[in-house]
Every structure is written in C-alpha cells, then in structure tokens.
Amino acid sequence: MRSIAALVGAVGLLAAGLVAVPPAPAGQAIPPAGAPVSLGEIAVVPLDDRPFPAVTPLEIAAAGGHTAIAPPTDDLGEFFTYGDADAVGQWWLEAAAEADASVVALPMLAYGGLVASRACGTDLETARERLSVLEEVKTANPDRPVYAFDVIQRLTIEPTSGYPGSYSGPVRRWAELMDQVENLGMEELRAEYEQVAASIPEEIRTDYLCARARNHQINQDMIHAAADGTIDFLVLGQDDASAYGPHRAEKERLAALIAELGVGDRVKIYPGADVLGALLTAKLVVERLGVDPSVAVEWSRTPGEEWTAPYQDIPYGDLVNEYITTLGAVRSDTPDADVLLMANTSGAGSLHPFVDRISAEVAHGRLVAIGDDAVAGVVDPELMSLVSPRIDLAELGGWSGWNVGISLSQSVVRAALLEAGGTLRAGEGPRDNLVPRQRAQVLTGAAAAHQRLLLEELIHTDLYRNNVRAAVRQYAVDHGDDPQYMTQVFEGANALAVQRTDALAEALFAEEFAGVSIRLGSDGRREHTAVVSAMAGLDLRLGWPRYQELDVFPDVVLTDEPPADPVTLALLPARLDVRPGEATSLELTAVLRNDTAARVTATLAVAAPEGWATPTPASVRLEPFQVFEVPVEVTTAELTPDSDAAVELSLTPRGGTPVTTTATVSAAWRNVALASSGASVTASGYWNQYSPDRAIDGNSASTASRWITAAGPAHWLEVRFAAPEPVDTVDLYQYGGYLLTDYTLSALVDGTWQDVVAVTGNTEVAPQHTFETVVATALRLEITGTRDGQVRLYELEATCRTAGACG
Template sequence: MSVHRSTALARMLALSTVSVLAAGAGLATPAAASPEPGGSAPGPSAPAPEHGSELAIVPLDDRPANTYFPEMTAAAADVGTTFPPDEAIGTFTTPGDGAAVGDWLLEQDDADGYVVSVSMLAYGGLIASRTGTLSEEQARENVAALRELRAQNPGTPIYVYDTIQRLAVTSLGEDAVDLYDLIRRWAILVDRVENLGQEEYRAELEQVRSQIPDDVLEDYLAARARNHEINRLLVRWAAEGVIDHLVLAQDDAAPYGLHRAEREQLADLVEQLGAGDRVQIFPGADEVDATLISRFVLEQRDVRPTVSVEYSGVDGADWTAPLEDTTFDVNISRHVRAAGAVPVDEGGDIRLMVNTPSADGSDRGADLDAFVDRMASLQAAGEDVVVVDAVEVNRADAALVERMESEVSLSGLLAYSGWNTAGNSLGIATGHGFARWGLLQRPGDRSVPALAEAAGAHVSYLLHRYVLDDRWKNVVQPDAYEFARDRGWNVFGLTPEQTATMQDRVRDALVPLTEAFYTEHFAGRTVTVGRRGEHTFTGVIDGLDAVDVALPWPRLFETELEPEVALSWPAP
C-alpha cells in the first residue's frame, strides 16, 4: 500500500453530530454537518474536514512502523501528514533516493512542521544506513537540505532524528543469522578488550573475529564511522538552531559495544555546545517519529503534561531492557522529555503504566493482577492512562493483555503498545497518548467533524495496537513462521509466489481476530471526542467499516493492519 493515506482516513468516520456539544463546548459546527436529532450524518463519501495543521514527514523507511504509526499518531491529534513519493523512499533492500527526498522536502513550504529521519535523507533508509555503500561526502550533500530548509522556513519547527548504528548487521536470510550474531558479539568483545582492557575476553574476541569475512567487517566499520560523523554534524546544527530538536536513537544495543564510545562522544559534544535542551540520546529507533509528532502537537497547543510512572514489577532503575544500554527509568525520562512532556514523581496529568519483569521470587500473576487493578481504578477515577508493555521483545505480554481484556476499558485508554523493543513500545505509546492528550486539553476552535475524525483515528489506531501487538505477534505470526518453515521457505526473504500465499494466510487469520476483538472490546463503547473545561463529550463506536491486511515486505516480521472504525453521536 502507498504511504499516502489521506483517502483511508477520510473514509474512517460516519459522523452524526449533536447541537448540545457545539453549544456546551463552544466548538464550531458547520450547518452542513449538523443533522436533525437522531438522524444520520454525512457518510464516508462526504468531504473530510481539513486537519488543524500539517506535518511533512521523512520516514525511516516504508514499513508500517514508520508510515502508518506516525500517520495515525498525528491523525489522533487532528494533524495531517504527508510523505515523500513511494519511489523516493524505496522499499526493503532497495534504498531510497536521499537527494530526491531532499528535493521533495524543500517543496513542502506549506507544512506547519517537519519530522525528518536522517537515515532516509542521508543514506536511503535504515537498512541502507548499515552499509558503507554511500560515502560520507554524499551523505553530507544529502543532509545539507536541512540547512536550506531552515533558510526557507525560519520560523517553522524542524525535528530531526537519526540512529546510532546497532551492534549487528541486517539479517536478510536464514543463513545470515550466524553472521548477525558473530558481528554483534565481536562489537561487544572489542569494546571490552580494546577499550576497557578486559583481557580475559581476548581469546574469545580472536576466535569470533576469525569467523567474520574481512570485507563484511570493513563495510560494517565504514558505515559506523560515516554515520558517527553525520551525527556529530547534526549535534552542531542543533546547537546552531538549524534543527529545533534532535533525537539520536541508539538502535539495538547492549551495555557494552562499539556504540558505547560513540554515544559518549556525542553526549560530550552536546554538553560542550550547550545543546542539552535541544538534543536527546536514548535507546530506540522506529518510535522516534511518533515521539517528535507528540512534541509538535504539545508545542503547537502550548501545553506540557506532567507524567508519573508506575511499574508492574521491578522499578525501571533496576532493569535494563533487552537490546538496550541504559536502565529503563532513564529511557522513560528521556522519551517523555523528547515528546514534550514533564516527568514527575506522582500524580501526573498522564499516568504511565509500565509493564516490567517481576523481581526474583515474586508472584508474577499477583503482580499483574495488582497492576491491572490499579489501571482500572485510575480509569474509574477519570485519569488519563497510557500503557507501555515493555517486558517481551517483539510482542505483547499475553498474560497482561488477557487481564486487561477482563478488567480495563481498552477503548478508554489514551494509548497502548507492546511492539518490538521496550524503547519502541515506550515511544509508540507515549507519542500517541501525549499527542491525543494535547488535542483533548486544547481543542481550540476545531469543529465537531474535525474532532470526531481525530477520535475515529484514535480508536482505529488503538484497535490496531492491541491486535497487532498481541494477536498478530502471539498467535498469527508464530503460525505463519511454522507454515513457511515447514515448506523450507526463507521467512526473511520470500519469493513473490510465497509472499502471495503467506499474505492470504495472514489475512485470513488476522481479519477475523480483528473483528472479534472489535466486537468484544470496542463495539458500542463510548469514546472521548472533546473536552471543554470540566465537560467531557463523547461519541459512540458503532461500526468496523474495513480491515486491511497486507505484507509490506517479502518477509514475515511485520504486517500492515489497518482497521477503520466508525463513530456516531447520540441524540441529545
């Protein structure tokens, strides 16, 4: 599917409005959008209201995590999005065209803000950024578009992110897993031996090095060196004001590795230049566009929520998540600040409920029961709740989701995510939840149809998150892997015929699961559409208009899942 998704969003709502909302909330309600009491609204074919603002987004790549996730995060906050043409951003192992992306970016003069992945702008995407194919000189030429963009748009916010390269190379086949593990282990060992003097690891380092082809290692190191210099350049531009806010996201890592020295050098440069208020460095990657969309929304609406954290298990200060290199409390604080919010010890405007492992000797079931009970009590008290399901890698914690289904209003949460790494889950959930909160707190003069469209996008995305992170990752994907591997197929590189077969199998399984989840947890529920002072106005979820499922790349790691939920307004 194309990354241009405005048509899908325009179909999302079948609206009916109620005059009491406009009168009580002081919201503009065009006469054409106001039916008789109890009547029906303009259907999906009616023109969708324009968004309150528009963001131009250069994505990390064309996966749903970097196109659909940010689009829906923005839409839930009444922000429209536009992306470069499909041919400019490439797909899978075909890199994007950084120069073409830069040209496109400079044409977006009407945008109210910019969120830019330098991995795409400089190198052609995340996978391309992990190879040394493109020279540093070429990368510098591509990112120069940012300076020109600032010159053209001196007062428009420009938010930029890049990755600190992960420890491993990209695994594109079953036979590449060994190389992935070898290079990752080598990068950790060389840091411990050469940088930290831990000689007890030297024999293992030499043994691992002997198994890695010279050309593979040379390309890996060339990419690291180039990317590090570009990141240093970005920090300087943030200090100069070319970039309003910069996130350097540490892709999959560990407490030791070649990234450690790079990260420390970048942090030192930030301090030297006095750019600490403009630059954040934390574990993550795919979630950062959502984080920066939240920052845009909150700054545009001139509101900064306070955020307090509660854990299901151990405190974040006592846990370093898999594939990360800092304790999770630090990662939370940095994500929250990058998203435009303020961490507080307790009683925040937003309650961030974080699922962490239980302490040794603890009763995991009892911990989860208490955690979910706490969620339900916060909801009952009218608190705004965001859930970060950080325990498992690449999937939701099924035991948590099962309890939430029984005890929590799933459609009533501000956000939920259990997708991929802990940092990814954190940024996806906080980005969505904080942006949504910003619109609810400061709707401004937005019309009823505009707020209702945003509410429809919010509910559709919530449904997507539960089904994708739990039903897809815990049910459908394992079955798909087993089916493909039983036939000797490479699940990381399917042929066109295999892709078609697997896409049909995934769709046939995932669509009914989405419909069942909708029926059980969303149909007929109320959803907050607008707030004005002490008044909260709600709509009713009254239809699942469509569920689109497709494999975006010829592999089984991810799937597109796009439910379209309809809302209606009850008669006064």
C-alpha cells in the same frame, strides 16, 4: 502501491452522523468531511515504509487534530530495496514550504532508510550532499521548526539466511568483544575476539566498520547542525544496544560534543529508533496546542529504575523520563495527573495489583496508557489475559506492546487535545478562529485516529505476533524459504497471515471496541461524545517479505447516536479472597460513570448467591459526565475451599436496559509464605536473575517468576514468616518436565527444626503436602534430587486448613 497518506483514514462530523472519509492521494493532507479543518500541517520524512515509523507519526498528528503528510510510498523503498533518498529530499524541500513544521528521519535523507544505513553503499560525501537539503529548507523557512532524528547504529546486520545475514549472530558477538578488548582492555577475551572475527568474511567486517564510521561522522555533523540552528531539535536514537559494543564509545564521544557545544537542551541521546518519528511528531503537536500535560507513572513488577529492557542500555525509568521530557510533558505522580502511564516491566511478582490499578483508574474516567515492554516485541499475554475481561480496551489512552514511547506519545497528545479543546485554533491570525462546529470536527477526527492507533497496535503486537506469526514463519520454513527474507512463498505466507489475523481482529473489535462511548472533549460550548460503531474496513498485509511485522490499517466509524449503555459500571475490587468455611463481610465500591451529556436516573441493585446478605436496591441520579462512587456492603455465606462465587451489580437506567458487572470472590487459604504478607526468603544460590524471592511473590504461572539454581548435588530454600504462624499444608508449583524428585520440608518450631515432609521419586508438577498443624516461624525446603541437578520452582505456598487449629 497505495501511498502512506492513503492508508490513514479520517473521520468527520456530518449532519447524518459521523462517517468514515475516503483517503486522499499521496503526499496530500487528508481533510475531514465538509469544510477541511486542521490545526496545522506537519511534513514527515519517515525512517522507512513500515507502518510503525511511517504511518504511526501521521496517526499521532491526526490524534492531535493536525494533518501530517509524507512522501509517496514508492520513494521510501522496501526492505533491501532502499528508498530514493534524492527524491525524498526533493519532496521534503517542496512540502516544507507549505507545512507548519517538519519531522525528519535523517537516515532516509542520507542513505535511503534504516536498513540502508547499516551498509556502506552510500559514501560519506554523498550522504553529506543529500543532507544539505536541511540547510536549504531552513534558509527558505527560518520560522518553521525542523525536528530531526538519527540513529546510532545497532550491533548487528540483517538476520537473513543469505548474504550477509547468516553472520548476524557472529557480527553481534564480534562487535561486543571489539569494545571489551580494544576500548576497555579486557585482554582475557582477545582469543575469543580474534576467533569470532576470523569466522566472519573480511568484506562483511569491512562494510560494517565503514558504515559505523560514516554514520558516526554524520551524527556529529547533525549535532553541529543543531548548534547552528539548522535543526531545532535533534534526537540520536540508540538502536538495539547492549552493555558493550562500538555504540558505547560512540555515544560517549557524541555526548562530549553535545556538552562542548552547549546544546544539551536541543540534542538528546537515548534508546529508540522506530519510535522517534512518532515521538517528535507528538512533541510538535503538544507544543502547537500550547499545553503542558502531566504524566504519572506506576510500574508493574520491577521498578523502572531497577530494570533495563532488552536491547537497551539505560534503566527503563530513565528512558520513560527522557520520553516524557521530549514530549513537552511534566512528570507528576499526583492523583490528578493528565495521563497515568502503567508501565509493565518484567521480573518477579503478581500482575493482579497492577491490573487492579488499571481497571480502577479507567473506571473513574482517567486517561490510562499501558506501556508494555515486559516481553520483547509483543503484548505480554499474561497482562492481556487479566486486563481484557476487566475493561473495554477502547477506553485506554494507549497500549504499546513493545515500545513505551508509542503509548506515551498517543496518550500525551490525547490529553493535550482534550485540555485545549475549547480554545482550538487553526493558526495565529484573526481568521483562524474556529467556531464550535469546526472544533467538534477536529475532536471527532482526532478520536477516530486515536481508536485506529489502539487497533493497529493491538492487532499487530498481540493478535498477529502472539497468535499468528509463528505459523507464518513455519510456513516459510516448511516450503524451503527464508522466513526473514521470503523470495519464493511470500504470497502464500501473506495469505495465511491475513486470513488468520483478520478473524481475530474482527472478534477483538466486537468485544473491546464496538458500542463503546468515547468522550471527545469540549468545543467551548458543550462536551461531545461519540460511539465506536463499526470497523468498516481492515487492510492487512505483510509489509516486507519477512514474517515479523504485519501492516494493519483499520477504518473506524464513529457515530453521534446515544450509546446503548449510557453509564459505565465497575465493581471494585474486581477480585478478592476470603477464608473458606467462614462468613465474611466485604466492603466493595461501585463506580458509576455517566458517559453522556444527559442526566441519567437509574436503579442500582446487587445480586449474590443464596444465603449472602446484600443491600436493597437504590435509586441514583448521575449528572452529565459525572463519576459517582457508591459503597456496597456484602456478607458472604461459608464457601468451600478453592471455590468461586460472584457478586453481580446491575444498573438499570429509567426506560433503558440493565448494565451489569461482577466481582469474583474466591475461597482461598491464607498463604503466609508471601513477600506481601511479610515473609522473607534465603537460598543456597540462584542462576541469572531467577532469585529466590520469585518463589514467594504470588505468581505461580509466569516463567519470568521462578527460582532457578545452577546445577549441583543439593539445594535449599528457607522462608521466614513475619510472625509465628500455624501451618499444615505446603504447595509446590514446579516447572513441568524438570520436577523436584527428592526433597524434605522442615518447620522451625520453638527454635528447633523438625521434619514435616519427606519425598522421594515425586512425579507431580504441583504436589500438595499436608501434615499435622505446627506453629512455625519458618519453613525449609531441602532438595537432593532433580532431573538435571537444577531447581526450577515457581512458588512455595504455606497455609493452615485444619478446622479449629488455624486461629
């Protein structure tokens, strides 16, 4: 088995260009090409052997110019084969003597990993004895920071079909009811609590409670270790939580102990498990670089303060703030913040304005990270479909398809290194000064690690999980095996996962990474850039014998050749609507970004359909790394309804090939029933979070953005406009298979409701209803027939389309 260290590539600057460097043996640092240059070494004890907790911290360190080392992979175990906690402890004892700092997963040291921590095979005294290595390390290396994390146990057990996992669902419900009945006195739930408990074998319940009690005591021990200075910084991560469960009371007791000991500045509790190693590694790197990056945050749909992500128990905005603080960064919503975190939350609303912001900021050269937690466990497909045509993903500061902590860690480290680039040092002594050539090596290796991190995340959480994972699961089921713990068909399932993902990954790299120019930063004398040249290798495999995760190890090659396209070009806004049948003046902005250290002189030209008015070509000159804005005034001809046209912007450098980009102009009727246009909505009721405001949010495609009711004989929805509006057309976007069959549409005209549409037996998913133009202040949809008594409606749109009647 290859070691973790051997799976993390490195890149160095050679005379012939930038090339990939072969990996180092297990437990050793990975030097760049030529003379080894590293800003420091961090010893990392991972949570387990999966790439997310084991490899990502090493890559985060590399992205910050540091070297991270980890124990041999065989010592970390695999799934139900627990890690060798004693061997890992001995490895760390020796490694810590050479490293500048350490990041330690306490469940690995105490029990042999995260999965092992959920069972009671290790007793309390053994766990304590193993953790005594903390004091040994600190005593021997008192000036070297030890950042550690432990986990507050999740609600349930491993979800396998064999013992004990067939009870994972009942165990979770039993744990929730335990808290509600025994801690909160909800006696009305006692009967269910006792019934669920009786359905679970006693040995499973006993083992579960034993593990929780032991882990809770160890968490308390670690808080005391932080208080006495054995641990310099401690995070207790809340693993997969909900509003109720034993973790709630445990967390309260742990918080009380933290307050009692006065260590709130050094001990934190918040959601997260797999991410914590990367987060603490990034914290160390940022501190060692001696900078304080600033982070601005914008939300996609629901503000983070009003949304709690699945499997978490605090508002998302609070979690983001905790992560930013842990990293040593500063929350700042000013336009010049070093990092812009675009956090994708779920809820009602269109993603288009969110994506417009992403593309505009990337076009201006800003470091933009996408924290994508809207859909549990994966990249949000809707977001990806909108972002990828607009930017090159290689330009991003990070993308986490289910854990904002990863993209935050990656982007903050990137920002810190770019800020510190011209003053980088390998240590504190006079001999640790780096010459510019060595700083350039560090910057290049860091950029390669940054690109690997982007690829690893996108290949795993988008390509594999969104496009391949279901097929791998079905393969195991079809062959009579458990997809959660394959014991019979793992090799075939692995071959299927690798084959299908590999083809998608090659296409992703070619489209989003190959040829993209990357700004490396300054070595103190000049700015450096590199071009993402090739993916020289891609190692894919199912790391554990289950279908959920794919291990991804890309080998990225950078070159110092001039980019094929020295200027990045954007036309903003990239999409806009105009009224059909009218000529419209458009005010667009061209954003030109010189990605090289050379001056660029070029000709800027605009092309549009025949009959449109466009500006004449102009000559522009861009200084090295300059971002330049040019207003572009275009007047359209009349467009037919529901048609699209393109404005093409081209930039032709002197002696070079043109670079082009487009903006799409759509002929769309003005929808007066939009919340963003001032409309408001009320309804007879709604089910769960599917409130009526989701029917006027402009999103007619996302299943998260629907008005849904409980079952009943009749329902109504009323939309009030910001002012009286001419209306003659209403479109209803419905959920296929669950149509509104019988309904009436009424308009409020001069204070009186008048019916404008009556329908029985509807069979259309998106019926469009036209009627004589009325000037209305509101519309009312009365629904008397559906398939099952529930309403499921994506969107109600109200427009005026009659020539001469719409004002």
